[in-house]
Amino acid sequence: AAGTLRGLAPAGTLIGTAVDPRGLNLDPAYPGVLAAEFNAVTAENAMKWRNLEPSPGVYAWAGGDQIVDLARRNGQAVYGHTLVWHNDVPDWVSPDWPAQRLREVLRRHVTAVVAHYRGRVWAWDVVNEVLAEDGSLRDTLWLRKLGPGYVADAFRWARQADPDARLFVNEYGTEGRTAKADALLDLVRRLRADGVPVDGVGFQGHLDAERPPEDVRGNLRRFAALGVRVAVTELDVRVRLPATAEGLRRQAAVYREVLRACLDVAACASVTVWGFTDARSWIPGYHQGYGAACLFDADFRPKPAHAALLDELAAR
Numbered sequence: 001a002a003g004t005l006r007g008l009a010p011a012g013t014l015i016g017t018a019v020d021p022r023g024l025n026l027d028p029a030y031p032g033v034l035a036a037e038f039n040a041v042t043a044e045n046a047m048k049w050r051n052l053e054p055s056p057g058v059y060a061w062a063g064g065d066q067i068v069d070l071a072r073r074n075g076q077a078v079y080g081h082t083l084v085w086h087n088d089v090p091d092w093v094s095p096d097w098p099a100q101r102l103r104e105v106l107r108r109h110v111t112a113v114v115a116h117y118r119g120r121v122w123a124w125d126v127v128n129e130v131l132a133e134d135g136s137l138r139d140t141l142w143l144r145k146l147g148p149g150y151v152a153d154a155f156r157w158a159r160q161a162d163p164d165a166r167l168f169v170n171e172y173g174t175e176g177r178t179a180k181a182d183a184l185l186d187l188v189r190r191l192r193a194d195g196v197p198v199d200g201v202g203f204q205g206h207l208d209a210e211r212p213p214e215d216v217r218g219n220l221r222r223f224a225a226l227g228v229r230v231a232v233t234e235l236d237v238r239v240r241l242p243a244t245a246e247g248l249r250r251q252a253a254v255y256r257e258v259l260r261a262c263l264d265v266a267a268c269a270s271v272t273v274w275g276f277t278d279a280r281s282w283i284p285g286y287h288q289g290y291g292a293a294c295l296f297d298a299d300f301r302p303k304p305a306h307a308a309l310l311d312e313l314a315a316r
């Protein structure tokens with residue numbers, strides 16, 4: 001409807017949010033805002049390996065399925081997060097296994113998850129946060145045991161399991177023209193030159209209202225020039241607590257700048273916020289002294305940032 005983000009979103013642009021099942025199941029206002037405002041969702045945690053396969057070969061699809069089933073009822077696209085990451089690896093995956101066994105276990109995980117959600121997930125974060133801050137490949141279990149080829153392997157396994165899903169690499173600290181973004185550009189260029197099916201690049205967008213990224217539009221454009229889709233995948237804009245009117249005004253401006261950059265780049269598929277209510281945000285627990293990072297406050301009232309995004313969409 002008019003006056004909502006999904007109501008004003010131009011055709012071909014998804015406005016999404018991460019979904020926390022505790023909000024769905026415990027907050028009376030959560031399901032209504034989720035359905036009214038967003039035409040895409042990402043499972044905040046439910047589709048991470050630790051939550052999908054708590055013990056070898058024993059899959060716990062219910063959390064992811066609840067989000068996928070609700071999205072279907074709400075006419076929302078589902079973005080899959082995430083297949084290969086160094087966090088949330090189940091405890092039963094042993095770093096002491098021989099490389100070949102670890103690779104087979106990783107292949108089985110990617111294949112089983114993509115196959116399970118085939119036709120219901122439009123895109124996957126195939127690999128998440130593969131770069132270190134200096135732009136080299138992050139020193140993870142996967143790199144140490146399998147070598148750099150694990151990235152290409154993951155994309156090829158995912159493509160084989162669902163030829164129609166768009167396959168993304170997802171990263172943070174790469175929203176503007178940073179050295180890490182330069183390295184990401186080079187990684188994607190090399191993967192595609194090697195015939196690896198990388199369809200998209202996700203820019204997480206965990207931002208500080210006082211230190212917004214430089215030239216997001218120009219950065220998205222140079223990735224789009226590689227022939228990939230781009231997406232803002234985990235946008236939140238934290239402010240120092242207690243939030244002030246000035247802080248929330250600055251937050252609104254940063255949210256609006258990121259949406260404007262995406263709307264100005266044809267290859268930009270979506271802007272997804274990492275949770276839409278301050279009542280259910282990861283920020284306060286991870287960034288001491290910061291919070292109030294979302295579009296709606298803890299009472300599910302829209303904040304200036306929400307109005308700013310409506311203004312940007314209405315101005316198109």
Ligand code: G3I
Pocket residue numbers: 044045048087088128204234282
């Ligand atoms: O659900 C359990 C609960 O039963 C238990 O009592 C509690 C205490 O142990 O833990 C709860 O699980 C936590 C989960 O969030 C739900 O709150 C996990 O410990 C905690 O590790 C998990 O943190 C998530 C984090 O990724 C790690 O997976 C955050 O919610 C989530 O917002 C954050 O999201 C990441 C993206 O996946 C990747 N990009 C960065 C982004 C922010 O870190």
